[in-house]
């Protein structure tokens with residue numbers, strides 16, 4: 001018997017639409033008890049840890065979820081499925097990926113259509129996520145995201161479409177597996193990373209996106225208690241020259257600044273040697289983070305800071321998406 005713990009956190013997967021088509025949280029989660037299509041060898045226990053639209057999710061709640069999963073693993077469950085709203089699903093999944101040292105499968109899923117809409121994908125994704133969590137093949141793979149028959153790493157998956165059920169994609173690298181009619185199949189190996197078993201989350205870590213003509217206004221407006229900043233920079237990792245004085249003022253205050261690209265594909269690297277180019281930004285002490293998008297780099301910076309990392313340690317931790 002394989003014991004799977006389901007932790008419902010809310011999102012469209014647990015919502016219903018009214019006659020006007022407006023979607024809102026339901027009093028009772030429509031997925032509770034919906035496990036008839038699984039074989040007798042999978043036993044599911046479900047718990048509603050939160051019932052929130054995912055824009056209401058916070059790093060503090062992500063930590064609560066991680067701690068619940070740690071307790072469940074210590075108590076002997078064989079796998080965990082988290083149902084979650086899709087808007088911030090990638091952030092929670094990546095937070096779990098960074099803060100759990102689980103050997104059991106931890107699978108996050110959600111839905112783009114609510115439970116009573118035509119073509120609802122909630123029950124289907126839920127069942128495939130349970131099948132993935134129950135598969136021995138899914139062990140030692142960190143946190144996985146299962147949507148629309150695809151298995152993605154929490155590390156690189158992102159929501160790419162506002163409404164389409166095929167919204168979750170992994171730019172640059174692709175999904176690592178598929179859920180087929182016959183089973184759960186992996187086609188790529190995952191590189192393991194360090195787990196930070198944090199018990200607090202550092203607040204006031206911000207994310208800003210660069211644009212043509214950007215100056216120092218937003219950087220100077222950051223509050224005194226800023227603990228970290230992630231910038232989605234231009235192209236390979238460059239910023240407009242007028243941002244530089246504001247960035248330098250933050251660095252002088254010892255605020256760690258992490259840079260990713262606002263491009264959907266590729267990695268940020270400092271090789272343009274002009275004013276505001278990546279070469280200068282790296283020399284200033286800005287940390288380049290390769291392969292993560294802005295929202296995930298922010299989660300990584302929060303976890304690194306919450307783990308007490310500073311200076312060269314923090315740089316090494318954030319620099320490489322696979323470390």
Ligand SMILES: NC(=O)C[C@H](N)C(=O)O
Nearest residue numbers: 011012053054085086087
């Ligand atoms: N599809 C969804 O789950 C979107 C919803 N707004 C949420 O993230 O809670």
